[in-house]
Amino acid sequence: MDLQLFAVNYKDYTDKALNRCRSKTVKQxxxxxxxxxxxxxxxxxxxxxxxxxxYVDGLQEHWRKEINNFRNQLAYIDAEIERRSNxxxxxx
Numbered sequence: 001m002d003l004q005l006f007a008v009n010y011k012d013y014t015d016k017a018l019n020r021c022r023s024k025t026v027k028q029x030x031x032x033x034x035x036x037x038x039x040x041x042x043x044x045x046x047x048x049x050x051x052x053x054x055y056v057d058g059l060q061e062h063w064r065k066e067i068n069n070f071r072n073q074l075a076y077i078d079a080e081i082e083r084r085s086n087x088x089x090x091x092x
Contacts, residue, residue, distance in 0.1 A: 010077055040056070
């Protein structure tokens with residue numbers, strides 16, 4: 001599936017909102033990297049699947065896909081920040 005179909009139009013964001021969105025996306029990446037590294041910490045003790053390696057592997061794969069999506073989103077955000085930076089330099 002082409003995620004660009006669901007891409008947010010960051011051109012409509014204020015600088016403050018864009019920077020906040022960037023910070024939140026970086027935190028999401030960090031959180032998901034932690035989940036991949038320590039999956040059992042994020043599975044409830046009462047979950048009967050906790051020690052099922054296929055279940056844990058599936059969760060890790062899901063988190064890796066989300067990390068990819070967040071990194072793509074971050075690339076769009078960074079591109080918009082760069083575009084604004086270049087635009088501001090051209091005005092000066």
